[in-house]
Amino acid sequence: MLELRHLRALIAIAEEGNLTLAAERLGIQQPPLTRLLRRAEQALGVILFERHPRGMRLTAAGRTLLDGAYDVVDRLEEAVRDVGRVMRGESGELAVGFTNSAMCHPSLPAVLGDFRQRWPDVDVSLTEGNSSQLLGALRDDRVDVAFVRASIPDASDIVVEQLFDEPMVVAVPIGHALAQQVCADGIRLGDLEGEDFILYQSQYNNGLYRTIVDACHGAGFTPSIRQKGPQLMAALNLVAGGLGISIVPQSMGAHHPSQIRYLPLSKKTPLTASLYLIFRPVRMSGAKLYFIHQARKMRCHSSLKSL
CATH class of the missing domain: 3.40.190.10 (Periplasmic binding protein-like II)
Incomplete structure (x- = not known):
């Protein structure tokens, strides 16, 4: 059965056209290279090279095998390179x-x-x-x-x-009464008591949902949750549709600018959205x-x- 070392020997002999030079290229002595060639020919039952005084010449069978040998060796070397790149984190x-x-x-x-x-x-x-x-x-x-x-x-x-800790803001429909107010000190959380809240259900009992609900409890009221969106963007879509208000991270302020006004909370309301x-x-x-x-x-x- 042919092995990779037989294919490498075939390529070296074919390219050098000389056993001695091929052996030097492979870093071995000529006798071991001769044995490799003989075993490859015996395994295949064909003659791969014609021996001439001036060197080695491929037979028709040898030329056919050489094409396949190049393909196998190239693929193996590419695979080895890919493994190395994966190990180094390059791919x-x-x-x-x-x-x-x-x-x-x-x-x-x-x-x-x-x-x-x-x-x-x-x-x-x-x-x-x-x-x-x-x-x-x-x-x-x-x-x-x-x-x-x-x-x-x-x-x-x-x-x-x-x-970081990101400030949170109140998102209200553009026609909401709060949107018409100008308050330099920001909105106090207690001012939102009685409002219809729209929160995002995927964060229930953890994350931003729990942060908002706990903050409302700390301000003395339980938020009236009119609707839960499956995620934060869905909640903002509902706010844009006029279904209620929400409290969102400040970075959300670029969404629905013509339909939603984003109001800062009072500095006395330490409500932030941490990112970990x-x-x-x-x-x-x-x-x-x-x-x-x-x-x-x-x-x-x-x-x-x-x-």
């Missing part, structure tokens, strides 16, 4: 998870764009979910890194890094480490102009 896949509101912050698409330019051969897959879902995906190795709105308590196997970077500190390739490094820079570029 492969990066799986990124994110909550819906996290992707709406301009810093995250910028990080993804930078990564695409720096590592063009690494396939980036994106997975959206709530914080609990993404934590499970991280632990199941379905994502490599995730951006979530809820902190992860008691997670010894997970690295949790807070990137989570990942497992295992099997960190060069590409993954670079992505994490760039994501950490979001701390320095997270400030937004006041709305």
